[in-house]
Structures are given as structure tokens and as C-alpha cells.
Amino acid sequence: xxxxxxxxxxxxxxxxxxxxxxxxxxxxxxxxxxxxxxxxxxxxxxxxxxxxxxxxxxxxxxxxxxxxxxxxxxxxxxxxxxxxxxxxxxxxxxxxxxxxxxxxxxxxxxxxxxxxxxxxxxxxxxxxxxxxxxxxxxxxxxxxxxxxxxxxxxxxxxxxxxxxxxxxxxxxxxxxxxxxxxxxxxxxxxxxxxxxxxxxxxxxxxxxxxxxxxxxxxxxxxxxxxxxxxxxxxxxxxxxxxxxxxxxxxxxxxxxxxx
Numbered sequence: 001x002x003x004x005x006x007x008x009x010x011x012x013x014x015x016x017x018x019x020x021x022x023x024x025x026x027x028x029x030x031x032x033x034x035x036x037x038x039x040x041x042x043x044x045x046x047x048x049x050x051x052x053x054x055x056x057x058x059x060x061x062x063x064x065x066x067x068x069x070x071x072x073x074x075x076x077x078x079x080x081x082x083x084x085x086x087x088x089x090x091x092x093x094x095x096x097x098x099x100x101x102x103x104x105x106x107x108x109x110x111x112x113x114x115x116x117x118x119x120x121x122x123x124x125x126x127x128x129x130x131x132x133x134x135x136x137x138x139x140x141x142x143x144x145x146x147x148x149x150x151x152x153x154x155x156x157x158x159x160x161x162x163x164x165x166x167x168x169x170x171x172x173x174x175x176x177x178x179x180x181x182x183x184x185x186x187x188x189x190x191x192x193x194x195x196x197x198x199x200x201x202x203x204x205x206x207x208x209x210x211x212x213x214x215x216x217x218x219x220x221x222x223x224x225x226x227x228x229x230x231x232x233x234x235x236x237x238x239x240x241x242x243x244x245x246x247x248x249x250x251x252x253x254x255x256x257x258x259x
Contacts, residue, residue: 010145011096011103017145021156022189026215029187030223034231037205042239045246053092054121056198056209057175059233061088061113063226064173069218070226071172073193075163082217083163085172087111093176093188094127105138108171117241160191185210193217 008016043049064070071085090109095102107127112120132138144155159169173194178186185208186197192214199208209230211223 009099009101009103010142011098011101011105013145014141015104017152017156018191019189021160021191025190025192027189027192027195027212028215028220028223029210029212030220030227031185031208031210032224032227033202033204033206033208034227034234035204035206036201036231036234038235039239039242040201040205042242042246046242047246048118049242050117050121051124052179052198053124053175053177054117055234055238056196057090057092057109057124058112058115058117058120059230059238060173060175060194060196061090061111062233062237063229064088065113067222067226067229069222070194072217073163073166073172074214074216075161075166077161081163083166085167088113088173089167089171091171091174091190092124092127093174094124095180096128096132098132104176105132105135105141106171106174107135108137117238118245166191187212 039055043055060070065088068084071088073083073085075081075083088111090112091106092109093104094107095104097103105127107124109115109120109123127135127137132142144152147155159165170191173196174188174190175196175198176186176188177198178184179198179200183200185199187210188195188197190212194214195212197210197212201207209227211227213223
């Protein structure tokens with residue numbers, strides 16, 4: 001059967017390179033439903049509720065603030081070692097359609113725990129909706145994808161094997177989801193070290209979360225504790241910020257003055 005040869009687009013070339021970089025990462029996964037009743041109640045009252053990606057990005061970063069292992073990378077140069085970052089760097093998978101093709105591009109958010117939910121959400125929405133040339137992270141990535149394969153492999157080797165550059169290129173954790181398209185558990189691949197994906201809101205007020213991590217960095221017992229802590233943060237700090245924002249935006253009652 002005779003087919004048609006088609007050129008690989010720049011975004012698809014990025015995915016191919018990412019999969020090549022992820023081949024040797026020994027990922028382990030843990031799936032757990034998180035009860036988010038208090039968060040759902042607070043989000044339902046918000047005038048402009050932030051997207052779930054922004055919520056999970058900030059919540060995981062808040063957990064990582066008190067858990068250094070979640071800010072730790074596995075570096076191989078000049079010898080295998082752990083590289084602990086002072087702050088979290090999130091990489092969010094942004095689904096777009098470019099030139100009629102579905103694609104996914106990563107948006108970097110540095111220290112989301114130091115930002116408001118509105119700021120994190122605005123960055124993600126801008127990456128989703130703005131023309132691709134107006135998103136600096138996308139411009140940089142696609143410029144690199146235009147290089148010949150040998151040069152791209154060199155850039156990837158530098159980015160993967162040096163701790164500081166690994167944080168710049170790939171962040172300390174990633175967030176992705178297909179919840180916008182219906183239920184389903186997503187077991188994503190990445191150069192690591194942590195990838196979090198979430199599902200849809202369920203009738204019992206829970207959301208299924210999948211946490212994948214580089215087994216060279218930590219073990220399942222700690223990750224189980226991390227998910228427990230993540231559930232707490234979602235229902236306390238994140239829900240509290242949503243309630244506080246609502247109170248700030250509500251008009252103050254006007255008191256009648258006798259004349």
C-alpha cells in the first residue's frame with residue numbers, strides 16, 4: 001500500500017524529543033482519590049474561579065515548599081548526584097491547535113507558591129489563548145526544535161545532565177491532565193522528576209490524582225504522605241485563598257445615614 005510522506009511539525013518534534021529523553025527515567029506511579037469537598041465549595045462561590053491546572057500547580061508547590069525532596073533533581077554530571085532547588089519550577093502541559101494540528105507545549109512557572117492563584121491562572125490562560133509568538137517559552141522551544149537532530153541532542157544532553165540546566169529546561173515537577181475531555185487516568189512520561197495528573201470532579205466530591213516520580217529520588221511511602229498533604233493543602237490554603245478573594249471582591253454594605 002502506497003502512503004504519503006508528511007513532514008513532522010515543530011510541536012510534534014518536541015514530543016518526540018521528550019519521549020527520547022524520558023526513556024531511561026525509572027518512573028513509579030501512585031493513584032489516589034482526593035476528597036476536595038471544601039475546595040469545591042470555595043471554588044463554586046468564586047466570581048472567576050481559577051482553572052484546575054493553576055490550583056494543582058500552586059498546591060503541589062506549597063507542599064514542595066516544606067518537602068525538599070519534591071524540589072530535588074537527579075543529575076548525572078560530573079557524577080550521579082541529587083540537586084536540590086531552592087524553589088519549585090512547574091512545567092504545565094498546554095494543549096493547543098497550531099496549523100490545524102493538535103499539539104502540547106510546556107509553560108514554565110517559577111515559584112508558583114509565591115504567586116497568587118489569579119497570577120498562576122493568568123499565565124496558564126495566556127499560554128493557552130495568546131498567539132504562539134507572544135508566549136516567550138513557546139518561542140524559545142520552537143526555535144530550538146528547528147535545529148538539526150545532532151544539535152538538538154546536544155542541547156538535550158546539557159539540559160538533562162546538569163542540575164541547574166535541568167531545572168531551567170524541565171522544571172522540578174510537571175502538571176498535565178485530560179480532564180477537559182472527560183474521565184480517565186493519564187500516566188504521562190517526562191524527563192522527570194515528578195509528574196502530577198488529575199481527573200474530573202466526581203459525584204462524591206473527590207478527584208483522582210496520579211503522581212509519578214523518579215524512583216531514584218524517593219520511594220512510595222513518602223509519595224503517599226505527599227498526596228495526603230496535597231489533599232490538606234487543597235482544602236485549607238487553596239480553599240482559604242479562594243474565600244479571601246471572594247470577600248475582597250464583594251461590595252461592602254452601605255449604611256444609611258440619618259439626615
